[in-house]
Amino acid sequence: MTMAPVDPSAPYDRDNIFAKILRGELPCTKVYEDEHALAFEDIHPQAPVHVLVVPKGEYVSWDDFSAKASADEIAGYMRAVGKVARELGLVESGYRMIANIGPDSGQLVPHLHVHLCGGTNLGRMIPA
Ligand code: 5GP
Numbered sequence: 001m002t003m004a005p006v007d008p009s010a011p012y013d014r015d016n017i018f019a020k021i022l023r024g025e026l027p028c029t030k031v032y033e034d035e036h037a038l039a040f041e042d043i044h045p046q047a048p049v050h051v052l053v054v055p056k057g058e059y060v061s062w063d064d065f066s067a068k069a070s071a072d073e074i075a076g077y078m079r080a081v082g083k084v085a086r087e088l089g090l091v092e093s094g095y096r097m098i099a100n101i102g103p104d105s106g107q108l109v110p111h112l113h114v115h116l117c118g119g120t121n122l123g124r125m126i127p128a
Contacts, residue, residue, distance in 0.1 A: 006110045008102040012058040018111035022056060032084045036076030039084045039116075048119030049088055049095070053081045059112045061101040081114050090118040096125070 013019070020026040021040065028040035031051050042050040055077040059065035065074070085095055095118030100107035 003108040005103040006060065006107040008061055008063055010060070010110065012060055012064075013110050014058070016110045018052075018054050018109050018113060019058070022054065022111075032080065032087060034076070034080055036073060037080035037084075039080070042115065047117040047122060049090060049117065051084060051088065051116045052113045053077075053084055053116060054111055054113045060110045061107065061112050062099045063101055065112045081116070085116055085118075088116065088118070090116065093118060096122050 017026065021028045022038055028038075030038065030040050032039040032053075035056070037053055037055055039051050039053040042052050055065060055069070055073060057065075057069060057073055059069060065077075069077075081097065085091060085097075088095075095116055098115040098117065099112070100115075
């Protein structure tokens with residue numbers, strides 16, 4: 001599926017792919033779920049471990065989430081991201097968290113997601 005870059009000022013689109021996954025309308029390979037977050041494998045992994053962690057609330061990006069989410073939602077989501085990384089065994093070897101926000105980042109799905117990547121040496125953060 002071809003997706004356009006996310007417009008950060010657009011309202012939340014309830015038909016985005018991750019909203020459909022959260023509602024159970026599209027399948028995913030679930031890694032973790034609690035009241036605040038769902039984690040599942042990226043469909044096109046770019047590292048041996050590549051998991052996406054999404055908050056359950058309707059937030060387009062980190063910008064939207066950090067401005068509008070409640071303290072409970074923010075704490076719950078942050079704790080879930082850390083817990084998933086620990087449960088995946090990524091802490092000792094190390095891992096990278098990526099959150100793309102808006103056009104220059106290449107964000108394609110307009111529901112906040114953190115990429116958790118690991119399982120190999122990931123090289124430079126931003127390739128030269
Ligand atoms: P973004 O560029 O928005 O930060 O990343 C979107 C990510 O979502 C990409 O890594 C892409 O592979 C992943 N993705 C897109 N569609 C699906 C899907 O239907 N299921 C899953 N599990 N991942 C998806």
